[in-house]
Amino acid sequence: MNMRIINKLVVLLILLSVSKIAVAASAGTGGVSTAFSKNSTSVGVILGSGSAFNDNYLILGVGVGYYVVEGLELGIDLQRWISGDPSITKLSPHIKYVFTQPKVIKPYIGAFYRRTYYGDYKGIDLDDEDSFGYRAGAYFSTNNRVYIGGGIVYEEFKDCSAFTECSITYPEILFTVSF
Numbered sequence: 001m002n003m004r005i006i007n008k009l010v011v012l013l014i015l016l017s018v019s020k021i022a023v024a025a026s027a028g029t030g031g032v033s034t035a036f037s038k039n040s041t042s043v044g045v046i047l048g049s050g051s052a053f054n055d056n057y058l059i060l061g062v063g064v065g066y067y068v069v070e071g072l073e074l075g076i077d078l079q080r081w082i083s084g085d086p087s088i089t090k091l092s093p094h095i096k097y098v099f100t101q102p103k104v105i106k107p108y109i110g111a112f113y114r115r116t117y118y119g120d121y122k123g124i125d126l127d128d129e130d131s132f133g134y135r136a137g138a139y140f141s142t143n144n145r146v147y148i149g150g151g152i153v154y155e156e157f158k159d160c161s162a163f164t165e166c167s168i169t170y171p172e173i174l175f176t177v178s179f
Helices: 003-029
Strands: 041-052 055-069 072-082 088-098 105-118 129-141 146-157 167-178
Touching: 041 072, 055 088, 105 146, 129 167
Parallel strands: none
Antiparallel strands: 041 055, 041 167, 055 072, 072 088, 088 105, 105 129, 129 146, 146 167
């Protein structure tokens, strides 16, 4: 089956799941929103596709965050790139600030560090890789505790060689449930 079709089906299933979680979260709290509030927790699903080493990957992952004060989240994301060779795992602690004052659109800015672990590639042991980056975007409220966001990410790689790109910029789409 074509990877584009698989990716579209997976995104559709995630969107349907998120809509059901939104209804359950709202019903369980009587409609009181805690998104981005101090002591609230957020959980996000990471789903996408990517390419590396001349191979296509399905990207699956999860992110968890905790708001230490209103709008300021400390969290960690874990991604697993599957269906390609070599295996790729990415672990990313992050900090994000969400501007909570606007009613409907809530801008955010953040920074992260990322450690990328590679499996063997055709018998060759690959070095793991470190990177850091910044992100900016906005969340849009869909329900009391569910937010959909979008933005742009800039990532810079440490110890890159003259033969590879030392930085990358890419879009992100976020689905977040807060409780």
